[in-house]
Amino acid sequence: MSQTPLAAPATAAPDTERSHAPAVGAWAQTPPPAAGVFRIRPLPYEATASYLEHLAHAYRLTLPQLLDSTGITVHGHGTTPTAGLALSPAAAQHIASLSRIPMAHLTRALPHLTQSGKPGTEPPTAHWKPLEAEHRPVTACPLCTRHRSQGTTGTARVHRPWHQLVCPRHHQAAPDPRLDTPLRTGTVIELTSARHAHQRLTRHPRGASAWMAARAITTRWYDHQQHLTDRWHHRLHHLALANAHLDHTGNASATLLARDLVIYPETVALARTLATLPHQSRTRSPRDVLGVIAHRLQLANLTPVTGDPLTAYLTHTRP
Numbered sequence: 001m002s003q004t005p006l007a008a009p010a011t012a013a014p015d016t017e018r019s020h021a022p023a024v025g026a027w028a029q030t031p032p033p034a035a036g037v038f039r040i041r042p043l044p045y046e047a048t049a050s051y052l053e054h055l056a057h058a059y060r061l062t063l064p065q066l067l068d069s070t071g072i073t074v075h076g077h078g079t080t081p082t083a084g085l086a087l088s089p090a091a092a093q094h095i096a097s098l099s100r101i102p103m104a105h106l107t108r109a110l111p112h113l114t115q116s117g118k119p120g121t122e123p124p125t126a127h128w129k130p131l132e133a134e135h136r137p138v139t140a141c142p143l144c145t146r147h148r149s150q151g152t153t154g155t156a157r158v159h160r161p162w163h164q165l166v167c168p169r170h171h172q173a174a175p176d177p178r179l180d181t182p183l184r185t186g187t188v189i190e191l192t193s194a195r196h197a198h199q200r201l202t203r204h205p206r207g208a209s210a211w212m213a214a215r216a217i218t219t220r221w222y223d224h225q226q227h228l229t230d231r232w233h234h235r236l237h238h239l240a241l242a243n244a245h246l247d248h249t250g251n252a253s254a255t256l257l258a259r260d261l262v263i264y265p266e267t268v269a270l271a272r273t274l275a276t277l278p279h280q281s282r283t284r285s286p287r288d289v290l291g292v293i294a295h296r297l298q299l300a301n302l303t304p305v306t307g308d309p310l311t312a313y314l315t316h317t318r319p
């Protein structure tokens with residue numbers, strides 16, 4: 001009962017199709033891509049638009065051409081990474097057929113693949129939606145991307161979780177969506193050990209909430225130049241030496257672009273401490289708790305000023 005263009009015979013190679021493609025303006029008459037000619041695997045956490053661009057590239061189509069020719073109606077406008085593309089369940093099924101990737105696998109790999117809706121009740125559509133800066137996908141490690149795509153591309157955008165900030169194999173990280181090229185981190189060895197510690201934190205029942213709290217605190221410290229300023233300046237300097245492009249990315253400063261990477265080791269250390277804080281707080285005075293946190297951050301002491309977010313956190317989380 002399938003009436004989708006994907007029912008087209010899978011015999012014609014994409015090159016052949018392209019050679020018979022009509023001129024621009026008559027695109028609606030263009031034969032659709034033959035389903036399943038190419039099996040394009042998504043990267044873990046890949047942005048939907050990034051994956052569809054890879055799929056389109058394999059068929060030598062643009063993204064709009066791919067969606068149009070597979071019978072998917074596009075609403076809105078946008079480009080990755082400032083906007084995200086969400087598919088209706090029916091459109092996602094079309095893409096699963098075309099890519100020969102099982103739907104369950106596709107859903108697992110692409111965290112924002114589908115918008116709400118019931119399969120079979122809505123037409124295949126795709127919606128562009130602008131993304132807030134903190135939700136934009138970042139550049140994936142180009143070496144991992146090239147390896148996983150079997151050499152077809154080195155460029156991808158991913159909604160990577162924080163514990164995947166640094167690629168452990170290639171020592172690369174894109175802490176900000178505005179970076180088209182990740183930063184090389186190999187010269188800053190504490191980033192690697194912080195990654196290991198972060199993996200352990202993810203297994204802690206309070207790991208996720210402690211991470212969010214710690215990141216809010218260290219981000220404020222960084223922006224207001226508190227407690228760890230010298231260490232962070234030093235680390236930023238090392239990252240800038242290894243990454244000339246850090247100083248030449250649009251209007252954003254290196255200080256801001258690298259922020260999440262510069263504060264990463266201390267954020268992980270603070271998060272691990274906060275995760276075990278209820279236990280610490282039962283047996284120690286507030287002053288001692290600050291001493292424990294200072295020790296974990298390798299600071300001689302920690303004296304929060306008025307309005308320090310750590311003080312607010314300790315006030316609200318102490319039993």
Ligand SMILES: [Zn+2]
Pocket residue numbers: 141142143144145167168169170171172
């Ligand atoms: Zn990598």
